[in-house]
Amino acid sequence: MVDAVVDWFAVEGRDLPWRHEGVSAWAILVSEVMLQQTPVVRVLPRWQEWMERWPSPAALADAPTAEVLRCWDRLGYPRRALRLQECARAIVREHGGEVPRGEEALRALPGIGEYTAAAVTAFAHRGRAVVVDTNIRRVLARSVRGRALPDRSYSAAERGLATRSLPGQRERSVAWNAAVMELGALVCTARSPRCAHCPLADNGCAWFAAGRPAPVEDTRRRQAFEGTDRQMRGRIMALLRRDGTATAEQLLALDEEDAPRVHRCTASLVSDGLAVPEGEGLRLP
DNA sequence: AACTCGGGGGT
DNA sequence: ACCCCAGAGTT
Known part of the structure; x- marks a missing residue:
């Protein structure tokens, strides 16, 4: 064999x-x-x-x-x-x-x-x-x-x-x-x-x-991707890759109907060291 | 052992 | 829509 x-x-x-x-x-x-x-x-x-x-x-x-x-x-x-x-x-x-x-x-x-x-x-x-x-x-x-x-x-x-x-x-x-x-x-x-x-x-x-x-x-059954924190984190990182920073307005615009999710995800990205708080927004580390 | 963690292409 | 992709780290 x-x-x-x-x-x-x-x-x-x-x-x-x-x-x-x-x-x-x-x-x-x-x-x-x-x-x-x-x-x-x-x-x-x-x-x-x-x-x-x-x-x-x-x-x-x-x-x-x-x-x-x-x-x-x-x-x-x-x-x-x-x-x-x-x-x-x-x-x-x-x-x-x-x-x-x-x-x-x-x-x-x-x-x-x-x-x-x-x-x-x-x-x-x-x-x-x-x-x-x-x-x-x-x-x-x-x-x-x-x-x-x-x-x-x-x-x-x-x-x-x-x-x-x-x-x-x-x-x-x-x-x-x-x-x-x-x-x-x-x-x-x-x-x-x-x-x-x-x-x-x-x-x-x-x-x-x-x-x-x-x-x-x-x-x-596998977890759906749509509407998950994973998807949101990905969107935030895409924003940061493009601009280097993201304002609070940009972040909240990612999901106007679920601000807690946006906050949860920004916090987890900061916790992971993938982003750094800057004012009310974020920037790359 | 079960969860979380991106993103995209094949079927 | 769903599945899968040369997995790792945490709980």
């Missing part, structure tokens, strides 16, 4: 810039943070711009935070941009400006969790690490467990499955991680998997062998 997926990747894998030879560990770390919950196609232009502007942790550490937030643009979850700058400063302060090796040291950095620490270890340092992202979870759920989709929550059992699936040899584990993630992104997709083009169909995939049974019904 490993060879089938790795061979498939050699032919069909995308030519993404952060996979190029000689790309720094910092550049890869930045790509991984940007890719947290954000699709590749939207990350590409922002990553290119960030790498030209801030090619090292020291460069980002010295940047004005307002500019960092502006260049984050609409990647979403702007707290990631804040943490990325904190991460750069921690790398300068505690690691001499070099991205540290080892998942424990990486996890200690702001904005770096289990996935990103493993991904930087595997893709930047080419070390053996158990990488588990949404793509790998889905490929393993299907190919090994015979399920249409992974469980909603990520369990210790699932991590164990990923650990057992990882090749023991270092170089092989590096190739497997990249290849299986790409397979999940291009072929073993959530919606309409392209089993006709999959190296695992008829070659060990338990879900395909079982006739692609439908997913078990998930009764939980």
